[in-house]
Amino acid sequence: MANGSATLTGTLDAIRFHKAGFLIGKLDSGISVKGHLFAPQVGMEYEFRGRMERHPRFGDTFVFSDYKASYPKDATAIRAYLMENCKWIGPEISKRLVNAYGQETLAICKTDPERVAREISGLTSKRALEIAAMLRNNEANEELQLRLNEILHSTRVSRRATAKMVELWGHEAPDRVRANPYELIEAVDGIGFVTADDVARKVGYQRDGLPRIQAGLVHLLKEMAFAQGHTAVPTALLLDEGAKLLDLPRAAIEPVLKVLADNRLIIIQDDLISLAALFEDEQFIAKKLRTLVGQTLPPGQPDFEGLADDQRDALAKAVGSGVFILTGAPGTGKTFTIKRITSSFPNTRIVLAAPTGKAAKRIFEQSGLKACTIHKLLEPQMQDGHFIFTRNAENPITADLVVVDEMSMVDVPLMARLLEALAPSTRLILVGDTYQLPSVGAGNILKDAIASGVIPTTELTIIKRQDEGLIIRNCHRIKNGEDIALGNSSAKDFFVLKRDSEEAIRDALLELVGRRLADSYCVHPFREVQVICPLREKTSLSCKALNTEFQQRLNPNPPVGGSRFRVGDKVIQNKNDYGKDIINGDIGYVSEIDAQARTLTVAFENPERIVELPLFENELELAYAVTCHKYQGSEAPIIVIPIHRAFGPFLMQRNWLYTAVSRAQRVCILVGHREEIPKIIGRNQQQRRFTRLKAMLR
Numbered sequence: 001m002a003n004g005s006a007t008l009t010g011t012l013d014a015i016r017f018h019k020a021g022f023l024i025g026k027l028d029s030g031i032s033v034k035g036h037l038f039a040p041q042v043g044m045e046y047e048f049r050g051r052m053e054r055h056p057r058f059g060d061t062f063v064f065s066d067y068k069a070s071y072p073k074d075a076t077a078i079r080a081y082l083m084e085n086c087k088w089i090g091p092e093i094s095k096r097l098v099n100a101y102g103q104e105t106l107a108i109c110k111t112d113p114e115r116v117a118r119e120i121s122g123l124t125s126k127r128a129l130e131i132a133a134m135l136r137n138n139e140a141n142e143e144l145q146l147r148l149n150e151i152l153h154s155t156r157v158s159r160r161a162t163a164k165m166v167e168l169w170g171h172e173a174p175d176r177v178r179a180n181p182y183e184l185i186e187a188v189d190g191i192g193f194v195t196a197d198d199v200a201r202k203v204g205y206q207r208d209g210l211p212r213i214q215a216g217l218v219h220l221l222k223e224m225a226f227a228q229g230h231t232a233v234p235t236a237l238l239l240d241e242g243a244k245l246l247d248l249p250r251a252a253i254e255p256v257l258k259v260l261a262d263n264r265l266i267i268i269q270d271d272l273i274s275l276a277a278l279f280e281d282e283q284f285i286a287k288k289l290r291t292l293v294g295q296t297l298p299p300g301q302p303d304f305e306g307l308a309d310d311q312r313d314a315l316a317k318a319v320g321s322g323v324f325i326l327t328g329a330p331g332t333g334k335t336f337t338i339k340r341i342t343s344s345f346p347n348t349r350i351v352l353a354a355p356t357g358k359a360a361k362r363i364f365e366q367s368g369l370k371a372c373t374i375h376k377l378l379e380p381q382m383q384d385g386h387f388i389f390t391r392n393a394e395n396p397i398t399a400d401l402v403v404v405d406e407m408s409m410v411d412v413p414l415m416a417r418l419l420e421a422l423a424p425s426t427r428l429i430l431v432g433d434t435y436q437l438p439s440v441g442a443g444n445i446l447k448d449a450i451a452s453g454v455i456p457t458t459e460l461t462i463i464k465r466q467d468e469g470l471i472i473r474n475c476h477r478i479k480n481g482e483d484i485a486l487g488n489s490s491a492k493d494f495f496v497l498k499r500d501s502e503e504a505i506r507d508a509l510l511e512l513v514g515r516r517l518a519d520s521y522c523v524h525p526f527r528e529v530q531v532i533c534p535l536r537e538k539t540s541l542s543c544k545a546l547n548t549e550f551q552q553r554l555n556p557n558p559p560v561g562g563s564r565f566r567v568g569d570k571v572i573q574n575k576n577d578y579g580k581d582i583i584n585g586d587i588g589y590v591s592e593i594d595a596q597a598r599t600l601t602v603a604f605e606n607p608e609r610i611v612e613l614p615l616f617e618n619e620l621e622l623a624y625a626v627t628c629h630k631y632q633g634s635e636a637p638i639i640v641i642p643i644h645r646a647f648g649p650f651l652m653q654r655n656w657l658y659t660a661v662s663r664a665q666r667v668c669i670l671v672g673h674r675e676e677i678p679k680i681i682g683r684n685q686q687q688r689r690f691t692r693l694k695a696m697l698r
Contacts, residue, residue, distance in 0.1 A: 005049055005050060005051060005065075006049070006050065006051060006052065006062075007047060007048070007049055008027075008031065008033070008047075008048045008049075008050070008062045008064070009045070009046070009047045009048070010027030010028055010029050010031065010045070010046065011027060011028040011043060011044065011045050011046075011072060011077055011080070012025050012026075012027060012028075012033075012040060012041065012042050012043065012044055012045075012046060013025075013026050013027055013028045013042065013080075014026045014042065015040055015042060016032075017598065018040060021036050021037070021038035021159055021160060021162065021163025021166075022034070022035070022036055022037075022159075022160075022163075022598075022616075022617075023035060023036070023037045023040050024061075024598075025040060027046075031060065031061075031062055032060070032061040032062065033046075033048055033061065033062045033063075033064055034061055034062075034063055034064070035048070035050060035063060035064035035065060035067070035159075036159025036160070036162070036163070037064075037067060037145075038145065038159075038162065038163040038166050039138075039141035039142070039144070039145060039166075041069075041081070041084075041085060041138055041141075041142070042080070042081070042084040042085065043072055043077060043078075043080045043081025043082075043083075043084045043085060044069050044070070044071065044072065044081065044142075045069065045070045045071070045072055045073075045077070046067050046068065046069050046070075047067060047068045047069075047070075048062060048064035048066075048067045049064060049065060049066045049067065050062055050063045050064035050065050050066070051063055053562060063562070069142055069145070071106055072106075073103055075098045075102070078094075078098055078103075078105050078106060079091075079094040079095065079097075079098055081106070082094045082097065082105070082106075082109070085134060085135070085138055086109075086131045086134050086135065087127075087130060087131070087134065088123065088127045088130065088131060089131065092122070093120065093122050093123060096120050096121070096122070097109065097116070097120060100119060100120060106135060109128075109131055109132060109135055110132050110135040110136055110139070111132070113125070113128035113129045113131065113132040114128070116128045116131075116132075140171055144166065144170075144171050144173065144174065147174040148162055148165070148166070148173060148174055148177075151174055151177055151178065151199065151202065151203060152177075152199065152202075154202070155195065155198045155199050155202055156194070156195040156198050157184075157191065157195060157198075157199060158190065160190070160617065161184075161188050161189075161190050161191055164187075164188045164189070165177065165184070165187075165188060168187055168188070177199060177203070178203050180205075180211050181196045181197075181199040181200040181203060181205055182196045182197075182200065182211045182212060182214070182215035183211075184196045184199065185215055185219070192219065193215055193216055193218075193219035193245075196215065197212070197215075197216075200212060207246075207247070207248065208248055208252055210256065210259065212246065213242075213246060213248070213252070213253055213256045214256055214259065214260060214265075216242055216245050216246045217238065217242050217253070217256060217257070217260060217266075218260070218265060218266075218275070219245075220233075220238060220241050220242055220245060221233060221238070221266065221273065221274075221275050222275065224238075224241075225275060225278060225441075225442040226440075226441055226442060228687065228689070229438055229439065229440075229441070229442055229443065229444065229687075229689040230442065230689055230690040230691070231274055231278045231279070231282055231412055231442045231443050231689075231690070231691045231692060231693070232272035232273065232274045232278075232279075232690045232691060232692050233272065233273050233274070233690055234271060234272060234273075234690065235257070235268070235271050235272070235273055238273050239253055239254060257273070264276050267279040267280075272690065272692065274692070277413075278412055278413075278442055278443075279692070281412045281413055281415075281416035282412055282416075282443070282691065282692050282693050282696060283692075283696060284416050284419065284420070285412065285415055285416055285419055285445070285693060285696075286693055286696035286697045287696075288419040288420075288422070289323055289419070289449065289454070289455065289697060290454065290697065291424060292322040292323045292422070292424075292426070292427075292428055293321070293322050293323045293454060293455055293456075294322065295322040295424065295425065296322075297322055297425070297427055299319050299320050300319040300344040300345045301344050301345070301346065302315050302316065302319045302340075302344045303340060303343065303344065304316075307337075307340065308333070308462050308464065309462070310328075310332075310458060310459070310460045310461055310462055311333055311336070311337050311340070311460065313458050314326050314337050314341075314458035314460065315337065315340055315341060315344070317456040317457075317458055318341045318344075318429060318456075319341070319344050319345075320456075321427075321455075321456045322427055322428070323427075323428045323429075323430070323455050323456070324428075324429050324430070324455070324456050324457070324458075325407075325429075325430045325431075325432075325446070325449060325450055325455050325456070325457040325458075326338070326341075326429065326430070326431045326432075326457075326458055326460070327431070327432055327433060327434050327446070327450070327457065327458070327459045327460070328433065328459055328460030328461065329433060329435060329460075329461075329472075329475055329476055329479055329662075330433075330471070330472050330475045330662050331463045331464060331465050331468050331472035331475070331476075332460035332461060332462060332463060332464060333460055333462075333464040334431060334460060335363070335366040335367050336464070337460065338352075338363075338367060338369075338403060338405075338429070338431060339367045339368075339369070341403075341429060342369060342401065342403065345400070345401055345427075348400045348401055349398060349399045349400045349401070350369075350399060350400070350401045350402075350403070351372075351377065351397060351399040351401070351402050351403070352367075352369050352370065352371035352372075352402075352403045352404075352405070353371060353372055353373065353374045353376075353377045353402065353403070353404050353405070353418075354371060354373060354374065354404065354405045354406045354633060355373065355374055355406050355409040355410055355414070355633055356373060356406070356409070356583070356585050356586075356606075356633040356634060357373055357583070357586060357605070357606035357607060358585075358587075358605070358606045358633060358634035358635065359405060359406045359409075359633035359634065360372050360373050360405075360606070361606040361607070362635060363405055371405070373583060374404065374410070374414060374418055375389075375414075375576065375578070375583050377391065377397060377418075377421075378390070378391045378397075378417055378418065378421055379391050380578035381578075382578075382579060387576075387578045387579070389417050389421065391421035392417075392420050392421050393420050393421070395421075396421055396422060396423040396426075397421045397422060397423070397426070399426060400425070400426060400427065401426070401427045401428075401429070402422060402426055402427070402428050402429070403429040403431065404418070404428070404429070404430050404431065405431045405432070406431070406432060406632070406633045407430045407431060407432030407445065407446045408432045408433055408434065408436045408437070408438060408439065408446050408632075409432075409439050409440075409632055409633050410439060410445055410446075411439040411440070411441025411442050411443050411445070412441070412442050412443035412445065412693075413441065413442070414441070415443070415445050430446065430449070430455075432446045433662070434446055434447055434450065434459075435479040435655060435658050435659075436632065436655060436658065436659045436662070437628060437629060437632060437655050437656060437659045438686075438689065440629050443689070443691055443693065444689045444691050444693070445693065448691055448693040448694040448697070449693070449694075449697065451694050452693075452694045452697035452698050453698070454697045454698060455697075463476065469493045469494070470484075470485060470486070470493050470494030470668075471493050471494055471661065471662075471664050471667075471668050473485060474494055474661060474668075475658060475661055475662050477681075478654060478657055478658045478661065478681050479654070479658055481654065481681060481682065481684065482681070483677065483678040483681060484496075484670075484677055484681075492667075493664075493666060493667050493668065494667070494668050494669075495667070495668075495669045495670070496669075496670045496671075496674055496677070497512075497669060497670070497671045497672075498672075498673075498674050499671055499672050499673075500673070502539065502540045502541050502644060502646060503540070505541060505642050505643075505644060505671050505672045506540055506541060506545075506546065506549065506642075508671050509531060509546065509625075509640060509642060509671060510549060510550070510553055510554075512529075512640055512669065512671070513525050513529050513531065513550065513554065513624070513640065514553060514554050517529050517638055517640075517667075521637070521638065521666070521667065523637055523638060525554065526554075526570045526589070526624065527570075527589075528636060528637045528638060529636065529637070529638045529639075529640065530626065530631060530634075530636040530638070530639055530640070530663070531546060531550075531624060531625040531626075531640045531641075531642070532625070532626060532627070532628050532631055532639060532640070532641050532660045532663065533546060533625050533626070533627060533628075533641075533642060534627070534628065534647045534651050534652060534656065535627070535647060535651070536627055539644075539646050539647070541642045541644055541646070541647075543621075543625045543626060543627055546624065546625040547621070547622035547623070547624050547625055548622075550622070550624035550625065551566065551569060551622055551624065554624070555568050555569055560593040560595050561593060561594075561595025561596075561598070561615060562595075563593060563595070563600065563615050563616065564622075565590050565593065565600060565620070565622075566590065566593075567590055567591065567592065567593055568589065568590060569589065569590045569622060570587065570588075570589055570622065570623045570624050571587070571588055571589070571590060571602060571620045571621065571622060571623050572585065572586070572587050572588075572620065572621055572622075572623035572626055572630060573585065573586040573587075573588075573604075573619055573620060574619045574620070574621055575619040577619065580611050580613070581609060581611070582604060582611055585630055585631075585633070585634075586604050586605070586606075587604070587605055587606075587623050587634075588602040588603050588604035588605060588611070589602065589603050590602055591603045591610070593615065594615075595615070598614060598615040598616065599612050599613065599614060599615055600612075600613055600614075600615050600618070601613075602620070628656055628659050628660045628663075631660075631663055632659060632663075634663065635663050635664070635665050636663060636664070636665065637664075637665050637666045637667065638664065638665075638666060638667045638668075638669070639660065639661070639663045639664035639667070639668050639669070640669045640671060641657075641660050641661070641668070641669070641670050641671070642671050642672050643670050643671065643672035643673050643674075643676050643677060643680075644672045644673055644676070645673055645676055649679075649683055652676075652680045652683065653680065653683045653684065653685070653686055654680065654681050654682070654683055654684045654686075655684075655686055656680070657677070657680050657681065
């Protein structure tokens, strides 16, 4: 035993489960083993390296991280191997073979089938040839595993990714990887540039080779798009970042831009560089919006009675425009205005949509109008192994008026697909809050569309509620750059708990969620309370650290089957999975874990549905605490927000705090450094997003 690892040797006696390269098997000793082994062979002898785990229901299992294989040597094991792996060989023929050839049985069957057919009764020449082919195939599989292990050992490539390579390329996989490791980026989900570069170093790939530089530049453009929101990047910035990433001079990188442009992977225009797909999407969005704005449509039957001046302006523009943008902070009457706009078009096919299920549900709760997610509206369907939206120019959405809420969350690719699916005569209403965080994905659609001046827009500024409470009042104070207010209100909906250390803040969060809020407000601590944190990782107040604490202290159910989840856990989906009707940001609760079947069942909210997922190969995370971006578009009765100087000034900007506070329906509680709050509000230098949409619209 060294560093917690041990060695276990035995013959694989049975395969209980094998999928995507993951094995659960039983050795001849009766011990269960599990781990990644993409071509297991019953009867083969293995030396596993790993550790023994005890499970209360299924007993001891040896979990291996690495292995070596060797062909069986004793007569009993050779007979078992032949019977398991070769058609036509049963107990009698296996006995004859071993009696005739002893330890050389496998080698002779594989290399000299004609001899076997002559000397062993019961085997024809045809059958002996088939047996030889089966044994050679098994040997080739074993050699393939060894060759890939040699290439990928000590790299960041997961066993799951290795299994995918074999599935795609079969026995050519090692040669394909050596020839161009950067091919892995597009071919295998989960492998990015850094991992491919790791493999390239291992196989001695040239550092200044064209495939490496191309892959590095495309990686940077994707990173800048989907992590920072840029749809276009200044040429000088891309070259500077490329030189750092690739550790090469700019002079070696710059000529590759032309190669990428000639291959239509990037578009270079006005000293800005875009991924071709994002350029084309922005171009299409601009063209389609201009077309919709320019159309002449019936004005509807507006009812202005009882509206404030800003709402009257909004209604007048909405009924007279092909596209209209409505914005405003909480409490300014956006929902009521939407209802008045939609009621202006009786006997009209109206569709309401939002980026998330929670936001769609909120539209229905506040307005009584049925709504769905944008993804559902576009009707995704599996085609040729991947999902496409079936609503498009040839099969448009059947609606005369489409209203899209929470537009600040919508990125360029999704907006392009939505506009593709709108018939030319459709009226489009875009609703959002420009003071919130921009979309997680690429683009800045709402702000760019408003800034272009091309689309009629109204911002609602008048608070419509008589006693708006401190949540709404503080949202407006934050957006206006003013410190929060805590007194002079009959409302008891906004509090600050002063705590100094990260440990004290963490303990206060656990106490609030675990006991105090449930006692004071009669709420469910998981379903009606949400903790929102700035950071996904790093610091003891990150989502990752807090989720671990919440799970250990608040969920009494035991771990099951080596899974990181427990029954009762609150979880969030991190990737669209249209086949299972779940999208990025959906929140649910683990209702069942089946370790033997390697599945877990999640009851998702908004809308309610039960989904079965693989126990390990899923896209779930714990969601007791989530980032603000993840919870954008959603609301909870009670929102709890840690505030600490350790989060740093880059992220803790005015729009972050505004977005987090505006998620609260009944109560908002800030826990931590009171003196940090005005500093956060004072920071309004949000990172600039380089985009083309504003210029294209103009």
